[in-house]
Amino acid sequence: MSNGICRICGGTVKETVNLGRQPSGNGFPLPHEIEHERSFPLSAGTCDSCTMFQLLDDVPSEAKYRDEYPYHASGSAVHRAHFEANARRFLETELTGPDAFIVEIGSNDGVMLATIAQAGVRHLGVEPCREVADVARGRGIQVLGEFFNENTAAAIRAEHGPANMVFGANCIAHIVDLRRLLQGIDTLLTPDGVFIFEEPYLGSVIAQNAFDMIYDEHVHIFSVRSIKAMAELAGFELVNAEPVPLHGGTMRYTIARPSRRAVAPAVAEFLAQEREQRLAEHGTIEKFAAAVRKIREDLTGLLGDLRAQGKRVVGYGAPAKVTTVTNYCGIGTELIPFVVDSTPSKQGRLVAGSHIPVLEPGAFSADHPDYAVLFAWNHAEEIMAKEQAFRERGGRWILYVPDVHIV
Ligand code: TYD
Numbered sequence: 001m002s003n004g005i006c007r008i009c010g011g012t013v014k015e016t017v018n019l020g021r022q023p024s025g026n027g028f029p030l031p032h033e034i035e036h037e038r039s040f041p042l043s044a045g046t047c048d049s050c051t052m053f054q055l056l057d058d059v060p061s062e063a064k065y066r067d068e069y070p071y072h073a074s075g076s077a078v079h080r081a082h083f084e085a086n087a088r089r090f091l092e093t094e095l096t097g098p099d100a101f102i103v104e105i106g107s108n109d110g111v112m113l114a115t116i117a118q119a120g121v122r123h124l125g126v127e128p129c130r131e132v133a134d135v136a137r138g139r140g141i142q143v144l145g146e147f148f149n150e151n152t153a154a155a156i157r158a159e160h161g162p163a164n165m166v167f168g169a170n171c172i173a174h175i176v177d178l179r180r181l182l183q184g185i186d187t188l189l190t191p192d193g194v195f196i197f198e199e200p201y202l203g204s205v206i207a208q209n210a211f212d213m214i215y216d217e218h219v220h221i222f223s224v225r226s227i228k229a230m231a232e233l234a235g236f237e238l239v240n241a242e243p244v245p246l247h248g249g250t251m252r253y254t255i256a257r258p259s260r261r262a263v264a265p266a267v268a269e270f271l272a273q274e275r276e277q278r279l280a281e282h283g284t285i286e287k288f289a290a291a292v293r294k295i296r297e298d299l300t301g302l303l304g305d306l307r308a309q310g311k312r313v314v315g316y317g318a319p320a321k322v323t324t325v326t327n328y329c330g331i332g333t334e335l336i337p338f339v340v341d342s343t344p345s346k347q348g349r350l351v352a353g354s355h356i357p358v359l360e361p362g363a364f365s366a367d368h369p370d371y372a373v374l375f376a377w378n379h380a381e382e383i384m385a386k387e388q389a390f391r392e393r394g395g396r397w398i399l400y401v402p403d404v405h406i407v
């Protein structure tokens with residue numbers, strides 16, 4: 001175990017969770033690409049000063065993001081409905097002015113901006129991964145094919161003027177240099193503008209032992225306390241924190257320039273709750289790490305037993321999480337011959353590192369296995385409803401968070 005330097009405040013980050021060497025979570029190589037596969041140490045901990053939970057090591061961005069980046073935010077009906085509701089709310093709150101302008105960082109396939117574009121409101125998505133950016137363009141959305149930083153922020157402001165709001169979902173925690181990000185936000189926002197972002201919540205990750213939320217892209221996992229500290233270091237103020245029931249527990253943060261907006265009571269409430277849960281303490285993260293080791297033991301034990309009994313087990317869902325779980329637990333095709341996923345750009349590829357093939361969901365429904373490990377556990381309700389026939393014919397779901405259990 002070694003320590004690192006906090007990316008936010010320069011404090012000491014104590015390595016507490018070690019998930020071994022791992023390939024990039026969304027790597028999903030084609031079969032002929034596996035000989036070039038790279039792996040990196042994956043360990044994490046919290047900062048002694050600002051409490052930001054973060055990875056110890058950086059994975060080069062070209063190893064994480066590629067033109068065919070496979071994650072499509074529109075892949076779930078629940079997510080689509082959520083982002084449409086977000087967009088409608090932004091249209092009614094932040095974007096009511098005559099020439100309102102919104103910038104979305106990591107606009108992916110345009111799941112949120114589609115509603116903004118339909119309303120005829122000025123917008124710009126910033127999305128470096130070409131394939132998803134092209135899907136958004138096909139929906140009539142303006143997209144800049146770049147990474148967001150203070151240089152692109154200045155260029156956007158020069159061309160379009162300042163933004164009333166900047167939004168980001170499930171991508172802000174991916175940004176290695178958040179200090180530079182906030183400089184870009186400072187450049188881009190109007191005096192009363194807000195930066196709203198929603199990202200997996202550390203409190204939920206810890207409460208659910210969701211160690212599979214840790215992978216190379218998730219450089220940070222935010223809490224209200226760490227975001228408040230980060231905002232203040234950059235000359236902003238955290239003015240709201242709202243829980244969102246996505247990705248197994250997400251928090252939506254609103255940051256504004258100091259004293260421009262009323263601070264919602266939720267900020268103090270979540271700070272008090274986090275203090276009570278001792279969320280920032282090393283002891284809490286150490287307990288989490290012990291629970292994660294137990295999950296590995298139990299899951300490999302269960303899968304080994306089921307194989308000995310001649311049961312058929314497959315995986316359901318190929319989120320980036322499947323990479324963390326299978327590589328950390330040493331699970332390969334001998335225990336899980338394939339996983340299914342509805343995302344066409346993942347099908348025909350392999351889970352990075354463990355090399356489990358990703359097939360289309362038809363491979364599951366055509367020949368139901370005895371058990372299915374639900375890797376997309378954050379979509380449990382949607383998937384279990386869709387796959388009722390599996391359960392009705394005696395099939396059972398295996399979940400591994402917060403502990404290994406069968407339902
Ligand atoms: P998700 O948890 O949204 O992403 P991440 O990669 O950030 O962990 O991924 C869920 C995956 O599950 C995604 O690849 C699509 C897949 N999926 C299905 O195969 N069927 C479904 O019905 C749903 C809702 C998702």
Ligand code: ZN
Nearest residue numbers: 006009047050
């Ligand atoms: Zn720090």
